[in-house]
Amino acid sequence: MNCYLCERVLPFLPSWRGLFFNDFQQVICEKCKSGFERISGVVCPMCGSASEGLCKDCLYWETTEYAGLLRSGTSLYYYNEAMKDYLHQYKFLKDIVLSEVFVSELRNELSRTKAIIVPVPMHPHKMKERTFSQVDCILDAAGLSYSHYLTKSEQVQGKKTKRERMSTPDLFFWNGRAVPEKILLVDDLYTTGTTIRHAAKELKKAGAVEISFFTLIRG
Numbered sequence: 643m644n645c646y647l648c649e650r651v652l653p654f655l656p657s658w659r660g661l662f663f664n665d666f667q668q669v670i671c672e673k674c675k676s677g678f679e680r681i682s683g684v685v686c687p688m689c690g691s692a693s694e695g696l697c698k699d700c701l702y703w704e705t706t707e708y709a710g711l712l713r714s715g716t717s718l719y720y721y722n723e724a725m726k727d728y729l730h731q732y733k734f735l736k737d738i739v740l741s742e743v744f745v746s747e748l749r750n751e752l753s754r755t756k757a758i759i760v761p762v763p764m765h766p767h768k769m770k771e772r773t774f775s776q777v778d779c780i781l782d783a784a785g786l787s788y789s790h791y792l793t794k795s796e797q798v799q800g801k802k803t804k805r806e807r808m809s810t811p812d813l814f815f816w817n818g819r820a821v822p823e824k825i826l827l828v829d830d831l832y833t834t835g836t837t838i839r840h841a842a843k844e845l846k847k848a849g850a851v852e853i854s855f856f857t858l859i860r861g
């Protein structure tokens with residue numbers, strides 16, 4: 643087998659290791675893997691970025707109507723060059739197989755959660771172009787179960803007046819299914835925090851009590 647990212651030959655993992663140790667066959671080589679940088683040390687308790695205490699972004703969010711929505715957040719990797727390359731291949735070359743790259747890390751982080759995992763949904767139009775929802779694929783590959791309670795709204799930013807854009811329309815709406823009390827929102831990339839907070843706001847309105855989130859990458 644060869645590395646999905648650089649084609650280098652990978653060491654063979656005997657299948658019994660998978661049976662007894664829950665190991666997965668690595669799909670990328672150590673060199674490619676070492677390009678991804680884990681976030682470590684002191685982090686913001688609300689979003690998981692490197693910061694002592696609440697980071698500047700979260701401090702800002704806590705002054706808005708989105709204050710108090712999130713209990714905690716974790717992000718695993720920095721959005722460095724290696725990660726940008728990975729996301730480029732994954733999202734735009736539709737290489738579904740790459741969803742297996744972070745299987746072990748995801749299982750380590752998420753398999754013991756007592757909350758219900760809720761993937762941040764993708765816009766239905768985008769889904770058509772891309773043919774798959776990457777967050778669902780990543781969770782499927784890791785064998786983690788999840789439920790959807792949100793649908794992405796049909797807002798098209800470009801057709802709005804400036805004033806309409808400034809008022810930040812809701813990005814999601816509730817799909818009507820009974821919402822569990824404890825939710826762990828999962829997304830691939832956290833950049834401004836807008837997506838996660840919009841999703842959390844809608845879930846809280848629908849009855850969720852405790853919302854945390856997990857993202858693979860922190861932009």
Ligand SMILES: [Zn+2]
Pocket residue numbers: 645646647648649650670671672673674675
């Ligand atoms: Zn490689």
Ligand SMILES: [Zn+2]
Pocket residue numbers: 686687688689690691696697698699700701
């Ligand atoms: Zn933060």
